[in-house]
Amino acid sequence: MHTSLKLASLAATATLVLATASPALADEPVQLVKCEVSLGSIALVDSPNAGWSQWNLGSPRQLLTSLATESGCFTPHNGGTEPARFLVTAVAGSQEEVDQSVEFARGAAAEALVRSGAATSILRSVPFGGAALGMLGGLGGRRTTVAAGLTVVNPATGQPLAAGTGTVTSTTLNFRGSGGTFARGLAETSGYAGSSEGRKLTEAFVIAFNSLVAQGAALTAAPASSAAPAAATAAATVAVDTVLRTSASSSAGEVRALRAGTTLTPTGQRDGLWIEAEDSFGTRGWVSVEDLQ
Structure with missing residues (x-):
């Protein structure tokens, strides 16, 4: 207190x-x-x-x-x-x-x-x-x-x-x-x-x-990102303008905006229609598979 x-x-x-x-x-x-x-x-x-x-x-x-x-x-x-x-x-x-x-x-x-x-x-x-x-x-x-x-x-x-x-x-x-x-x-x-x-x-x-x-x-003081690991699965491409989120929910916080055509690397984690992925900068978050090609 x-x-x-x-x-x-x-x-x-x-x-x-x-x-x-x-x-x-x-x-x-x-x-x-x-x-x-x-x-x-x-x-x-x-x-x-x-x-x-x-x-x-x-x-x-x-x-x-x-x-x-x-x-x-x-x-x-x-x-x-x-x-x-x-x-x-x-x-x-x-x-x-x-x-x-x-x-x-x-x-x-x-x-x-x-x-x-x-x-x-x-x-x-x-x-x-x-x-x-x-x-x-x-x-x-x-x-x-x-x-x-x-x-x-x-x-x-x-x-x-x-x-x-x-x-x-x-x-x-x-x-x-x-x-x-x-x-x-x-x-x-x-x-x-x-x-x-x-x-x-x-x-x-x-x-x-x-x-x-x-x-x-x-x-x-913030922890540094480590080098992105080799992709375990094929890269995914964003189909429409959307958002990378902090968790597998449409109401979760926004990590960054994603433009159509952005390439993401799935980490292998999945929750329903949501997958965890990283962009080319090492930024990690969740995106709906319905927004991907």
Whole structure:
């Protein structure tokens, strides 16, 4: 009982301190965090909630790859035999839409930070960590024009590890002249430089990315995936857009979205019309055979 109260108190205190640190940096230009050592490899998965399409923008995959590379905080997965350390999904839209999409992962991430004892050390160890983590405590207000969210899942377990959001009404990044080379280069990787919404979304993803890095303690504490075993059965192909779930039930939690044509490797486990399978990144979950070819 006392332990639960202590954790709850620490979580509330950390959220309060970090949330109040955020407004002080509100008018300062956002900067991408830098890391001396990579936290691990990441595989990027398109979310079914592709909110960027409402602004006639494409997938932010290349933008996120550039953020990982430029910061040195993550290594883009090379598609080899080793599974990715982390699975990252991006969402975009209004603040309310993004907050709803990352709510569960955000709660899991906050709990992991408190348990790891990292909540008080992040302010000292990560540039802009306080402002980034403040977003995890809740993003109030309804004047958002563009919002972005990133969630990190452990491919080995399907467990959410961290979540970060970024909200931008007026970009602080410089996209013009020699001083805007970095921001312009980021935006151009995904074709975002040509519109106001694209430039704002670029900054929103930078903020969300910084937030993930600030939760490095929770990320590195997660068990790593082992190399995928040789397939015991033939590969399966997804026939329609569907979802990989945490258990053999249509109401179970979502591990990741699956697009038609995605190749899965069955593990040999079966429960009724559901089979357990892995994707090429080593992400494991359950899918209905009715959604497979």
